[in-house]
Amino acid sequence: MIFFGIWLATYLVGVVWYILYLMHMFQQNSYKPREYGEWMRVHTNVGRLLGKCLYALISLPLAVIGNRGCLIAACVMNGMTILVNKPHKAKKPLVYTPRVKRMLVTTGILYLLAAALAVAPGLWMRTGAGVLLTSQGLLPQPEHPLLRNAGLILLVMFILQPFLILLANAVNHPIEKRIDQYYINDAARILREMPDLKIIGVTGSYGKTSVKYYLSALLSTQYNVLHTPGNYNTTLGVVRTIRENMKPFHEIFICEMGAREVGDIKEICDLVHPDYGIITSIGPQHLQSFHTIENVVATKFELADSVPPSGKVFLNYDNTYIRNAGTDKNIVSYGITAKDVDFCAYDISVSPRGSSFKMKDESGKEYEFHTKLVGSHNVQNIAGAIAVAHTLGIPMEKLLYPVKQLESVPHRLQLVKQGDRILLDDAYNSNKNGFEAALDTLAMFKELRILLTPGMVELGEKQYDENKEVGVYAADKCDYAVLVGKEQTKPIQDGLLEAGFPENRMIPVDDLQEAFRMVNAIPGEKQKVILIENDLPDNYA
């Protein structure tokens, strides 16, 4: 009896940790069953999941047999399960949101139901398996049949746990939908009570968060501005911003709109009804969920479709996809390489210490802008922000000072001095355009230039080619390359080597900790500058 108690206790610890891990992965996949399913199918993950329940699989028959010796062995197996499921320090840990808590409650109820099923007298025998196994003499008569039965069912649950997450999600779905709808309606009500509020939608495959921050800073010279904070670019994030941060004196609301699937942008637009929109870029981001680049274009342009005929759509004409897409709304164009645009930034000079460029207003008068931000793509982003701010009534000369004061957005080519080394922190969601601009910036430094990256992800079919091209591009722009994920960075390695990068300066590592160790170990007197490119959330680690 005691041993069964021990078995149950060790099982419980193991299963709770296993459930929390799966919940964490579900959260990382945005609570979307399809993406979660795709994550499970990735072969490294299949291996990982099997590893987590291997010992439980061994523990099962031992517990079923039920005699003392086997129970002891089963406890040992449970101990191993606990070890492999022990939570490790994650870069972005599980957040216990109310939704997560609701799902855990439902999961708990499912387990109780299953245990009750096993313990209810007679039910077990009615299930054919029990009858079959005992009658065949395969199962010895256990000391405590009910407990044995319970143990059996709980173990089966354990193995099915990855799918039980989906079941709990499905069970909770109607409740979640109702809760979400309540919040959405509340946000809509707040917006109705502010009829004079001007709403600007910002979207793009990349650059939207930067443009949002820059635009907010520029518009704040004259207006009271609210913008969606951080990464709150989903419908529910926007809803939360409106409900928690909107004040009666706000005059402009800048709403960043993110998307992973067709219709995501339309959903946000149906809530906020933007008066203006800006599309910063279109590229092969999130191709795993979009599938084709045409879908990406169509989705981003859902913003243009939502802008009323009296409004304006601001487009980055340096981006060919944007230039070629059509829209019947009023267009204001901007860019740095395209010359026939309404707002063109020219005479651009970038250095490790900042950038400068010139722009003309509609009368042809020229203005020279200076900024602390590095990277030519930031000049492009600022040009877009200036286009919007000026069109909304702020004179160009009033924009000179705020542009000068612009601070880099955290983790977006952010220059950080850390003791005796310089970090170029570009950790957030890399894309090829930004990666190359970051490499251009790295190349300009006189210090020892080190690239640290796991490569780009979520590029679907193009994963190999795009990463390899970046490798080729990087070859003459850095002195050392520390690549996180030996398998994953193979394409970059191929690219580097093909372009003649010395192999002894290429350092593939397994994880981020090792990467930093290697960086520190690089010899040399010169000061180091490290470009950290792209982040690595745990479901890829």
Place this chain on the structure above:
Amino acid sequence: MKIRVGVFFGGKSVEHEVSVISGLQAYNAFDKEKYDLVPIYITKDNELYTGELIADIANYRNIPELLKKSIRVFLMGEKNGVKLIRYPEKKFGSSEVAQIDVALPVVHGANVEDGSLQGFLRHYNIPFAGCDVMASAVTMDKYVMKTVLKDNDIPVLDCVTLYGKEYEGGEQAAYDKVERKIPYPVIVKPVNLGSSVGIKVAKDREELREALEYAFTFGPKVLVERAIMNLREINCAVLGDYEKAEPSECEEPISSDEILSYEDKYVAGGKGGSEGMRTAKRELPANLTPEKREEIRELAVRTFQTLGCNGVSRIDFMIDRDTDQVYVNEINPIPGSLAFYLWEALGKPYKELLDDMIKLALKREREEQSMLTSFDSNILQNANLSGAKGVKK
């Protein structure tokens, strides 16, 4: 959604009652279409009260009764706004009484007008109208104000400052100090009180002794300056901030005695005099030549901006009729009745004045938002208490 304004008045100062009058005047003058108002009364013990009865001046005849029937609150600044929470809190249900977006302090006197209340509001992250901490503090100290203005070539009278403690036992030295620098007749004022409290003129050493003894009963620091005998006083208000400011009409307060006294200013309306500065005897607009009027108005704007003021402040000038020289006498960061009558004289209604003040408050708030005031770096990561601060091993 209407902007919610918390109007603060009262406070632990000698001008408590005046502030109640000014505060409720402002409360009633707001455009109710655009604003939702919350009246917040600060008692002499620095307790905050709100409630329906707080907004009616008639209830202040019996303040203890009023407080019994009102709600005591404290402020809580949260991410999404500033809330007034009932004190003591309810056992069940929400203790939230109101929420405000902006504060309008209408307080007068030391301990409130001098930056104390402003600092308090900053602490709770409430945007507020009117002068900020520094401007409030500088303008309330007559001596500090003079030094700043002098440095900017704005005409003020020379003065001598004395501390009560240095005076005790050192009377003769004090008189000598004054006489060395300032010719009789002189005027003695506490440095940080407004509304003509504690002020006396002295024509000789004996009267100087009387004036000093009197002034020191009000505060530990006084200043002595030349008394202009052939005096004209002209007041002018300014509305704006460091970037843009405009002056109001000029008025000439008429006094019954040598200097406009407290009674003159606030009780002159007869019948209990609860109508504030509006009914003090005055000539509005003041009888000045157009050149003089412009000279004063320009000087007012310069003074306002030099001292870093914001919102509405009133500058009191002195003209020495013998020399026709204009001097800045003092500046009231929060003037009685917010000097609305000086703006009405130019055609700007009180509710528009208040609207402008709120806009300025919000402008200041968003300008500050765009400054980074705290940084990500965490020096506490490697901190230890020995040795120089922040130095890593």
